[in-house]
Amino acid sequence: MNTAPSHVAVASIRGTGTGATRVLGAISLALLVWLVVSALFLTPADVVQGDSVRIMYVHVPAAWVAYLAFITTAVASGCSLVRRHRTLGFDRVAGASAEVGVLFMGMALVTGSLWGRLTWGTFWQWDPRLTTTLFLFITYVGYLAVRQVDVDPQQRARRSAVIALLAVLEIPLVHFSVVLWRSLHQEASVLNADGDVRLDDLMLFTLFSGVVAFTLVFAWLVIHRQRLTALADTERVIGLDSAIAVRRAEVAR
Amino acid sequence: MKDLGFIVASWALTLGSVGLLALVTIRRARELSSRVPDERKPWV
Numbered sequence: 001m002n003t004a005p006s007h008v009a010v011a012s013i014r015g016t017g018t019g020a021t022r023v024l025g026a027i028s029l030a031l032l033v034w035l036v037v038s039a040l041f042l043t044p045a046d047v048v049q050g051d052s053v054r055i056m057y058v059h060v061p062a063a064w065v066a067y068l069a070f071i072t073t074a075v076a077s078g079c080s081l082v083r084r085h086r087t088l089g090f091d092r093v094a095g096a097s098a099e100v101g102v103l104f105m106g107m108a109l110v111t112g113s114l115w116g117r118l119t120w121g122t123f124w125q126w127d128p129r130l131t132t133t134l135f136l137f138i139t140y141v142g143y144l145a146v147r148q149v150d151v152d153p154q155q156r157a158r159r160s161a162v163i164a165l166l167a168v169l170e171i172p173l174v175h176f177s178v179v180l181w182r183s184l185h186q187e188a189s190v191l192n193a194d195g196d197v198r199l200d201d202l203m204l205f206t207l208f209s210g211v212v213a214f215t216l217v218f219a220w221l222v223i224h225r226q227r228l229t230a231l232a233d234t235e236r237v238i239g240l241d242s243a244i245a246v247r248r249a250e251v252a253r
Numbered sequence: 254m255k256d257l258g259f260i261v262a263s264w265a266l267t268l269g270s271v272g273l274l275a276l277v278t279i280r281r282a283r284e285l286s287s288r289v290p291d292e293r294k295p296w297v
């Protein structure tokens with residue numbers, strides 16, 4: 001008996017890309033190339049930190065994207081709670097954004113650790129900023145673990161949305177930890193309370209380029225990963241439909 | 254350049270892991286999309 005699914009012939013479009021995502025990908029890639037050239041070869045070394053400041057151009061954008069990702073997860077989770085009976089689209093965006101956020105938060109921790117070894121003489125200190133950042137990272141790893149629990153998709157969306165809305169409250173704590181407590185970590189050089197930017201013009205422009213480049217990469221990844229989840233969900237439904245059809249045919253025979 | 258190893262490691266880890274995630278995503282998307290009909294891909 002031929003059990004091959006009949007839909008295979010009409011799956012002619014490969015991948016999850018569109019014209020818009022290809023343009024987005026190309027712009028992101030071009031900006032990343034500029035970032036590498038500018039950060040590693042054009043910008044001056046820091047007066048105090050020397051060349052180790054070049055780690056800042058990946059560390060700060062990575063931390064920024066992680067915050068953005070977790071806030072996106074919270075907003076999408078809120079929307080999925082409000083519109084939960086209509087679509088899982090918001091839940092997929094929430095999950096995809098958290099995945100990308102965890103990756104960037106991990107990168108912020110690792111690059112921060114390497115930078116810390118050069119400037120503080122140690123890879124790790126149980127300092128308020130580092131500790132709260134690690135706690136934020138672990139919280140979202142837990143969030144992703146909850147999303148892997150095999151339950152009804154609507155129930156999974158509801159549970160994870162509640163966790164995401166609680167977890168996002170940690171972000172202000174992480175951001176202001178350097179002000180609230182005595183911290184080894186420096187205060188913000190750009191977004192500080194007195195509005196005084198303490199960076200050379202080219203350094204600031206390169207840092208800004210990094211933030212834009214990483215934000216575009218984040219958008220590209222989230223778009224593709226939420227489409228990937230949609231494909232996986234659809235494939236599961238098709239598989240179930242096929243199995244039911246085969247069973248019905250056997251019963252009818 | 255001083256501290257070269259740490260700087261290169263930071264950049265390589267960051268760009269490498271992001272690139273790897275992008276690559277895995279593209280490959281998995283190609284694999285899955287061949288098993289799902291086009292009319293069930295909302296972005297098409």
